[in-house]
Amino acid sequence: MRFRRLKDLLASRLMLAVTIFSGLLVVLIAGGLFRKSSPILAMKPLSELLFSSSWHPLKGEFGFYPFIMSTLWVTGVAMILAIPLCLLTSIYLAEYAPSRIRGIIKPLIDLLAGIPSVVYGLWGILFIVPLVRNIAPLFGSTTTGYNVLSGGIVLAIMVFPVIISISEEVIRTVPHEMREASLALGATRWQATKLVVRRAALPGIIAAIILGFSRAFGETMAVLMVVGNVAKVPSSVLDPAYPLTALIANNYGEMMSMPLYDSALLLAALVLLILVFLFSVGARLILLRVERSYGIE
């Protein structure tokens, strides 16, 4: 009898320890990055590092502004492309699709999640970059095709499976009675979806979008292969960009022997971490507000 209790106690303590450890990981990573980036923080004022556009490390100029803006641009474009497409797809799959079609499409979309990001990058170079290059002149401008738009398209496709499968699951968990009540009142399927299902599923859909965003922020390889990597603040979607993740991946192996360069790259990692952190806190606040206003606890 006592042994049984002991086992329970042990198990709960063990799980507590493991949970604390995984919670602490993010603090450990941030701490390590901060320690490693302190040499450059000691040498340059933070405002210059964050808001200067001049990136010439060998001359001692470290301005992260173009990289921060590029990260925001590429992620923003990706989400603008992804959100409507994903929502329409998940609504169709959950509300309209006959189970046969759903059975075929769903696994195909899930398969997208398993494709390695280098493959997305190669595919981007082979198909998206020429597409963007050849279509840009129709809008009166020229581009090499390596730009924010190409990066955004590739990234959007990469976040599809995340957003689609989660929001589809969420929409399907909305109780059937709610739909049936509204259909019984003579609403069309679209009206039922728009007025009833959407309200109930919104918090879950927002959570799905947040997850998609986090994936988009951190994606490295595929983006760096198509985005052009020019350290200048982009002023349109046809300009090249240079996200923080690409900066680190491009330079770390070659430049880690230069003390200040090394420290600058780790600062870039820290900035990215803080950016993602701020974003998810912001998103969670929105989520909380939505849940409150709908009276869901």
Next chain:
Amino acid sequence: MRKMRRVLSGFLVLVFLCAWFSGCGGWIVEGYPVSVYTRSDACGAAETWANYLGDYHQEDLGGTAVYGDPGLAEAVKKDALGIGYNNLNYAYDMDTGKPLAGLSVIPIDLNENGRIDADEDFYASKAELVQAIATEHYPSPPARDLYLVTRDEFTGIAREFVWWVLTDGQQYAGEVGYVGLAREKIEGELSKVGEMQPGIEVEGVITISGAWALYPMVVRWAEEFQKLHPRVNFDISAGGAGKGMVDALGGMVDIGMVSREIYPAEIEKGAFKVSVTKDAVVPTVNENNPVLEKLVLEGMKRQTFTDVWITGKITDWEDVVS
């Protein structure tokens, strides 16, 4: 109604496909704007090319930056108005020794007389160019030395290996696609390595890490060295020149592979380098370049390259040639 929708969407798809495959937008824009490409990943090739253009570094090179040597070749191959630079092994086809299908190598107008003379014309095949690099007709940079580095000096079996690389090992350079060092140069490097201690037991593990650019060559050398000394084992990893430098300076490996010049900060920390082989970076354009004929006849001057990659003064292909 439904039929009309089908026709309309089919038409739209057609327009997209046309634009995609034919690049039909070309005629809308005036002239032939140069699409400048460079490497996004920090690398010896870009650093060497920037050195050739003047007192510059990779961070000063303008243009769209693409990942990796094959990536850069692919970008120029896909863009009729593109210009880039590649390592020897990526500009020329391994099997045929001719420039890669879709690429043309731009001759450099070394004496700046506005045309390519017979003694400047060595780009038709890789063998010819290798010969020009070895005899230093092709300038350095953009030809470059590749280095093995360590802290202070090579010792023990690592020194044995470096000595062998500089002597018997040189014969394998050509096979793997590199350029062997000239005789006088080898003697200079050997004197840096220092006299051999006789009777050293050649056994143990030699650890090496560093530049991708040197990796295939060192792997080949290791294989051949092992045939002579079966009791030596190698542990070779590639992770970038900077990693090779950090590992070698920190004593984590016996030998670091470095594909760029050594920075002063690294020499202060005790970096010791020996040239072991050569490689070269060559400027490349698309084979459908609008002014290709003139380019081949006239070549490009160093200042023109600088105006394309650094100052941005030249933006149209018609200004590149006379």
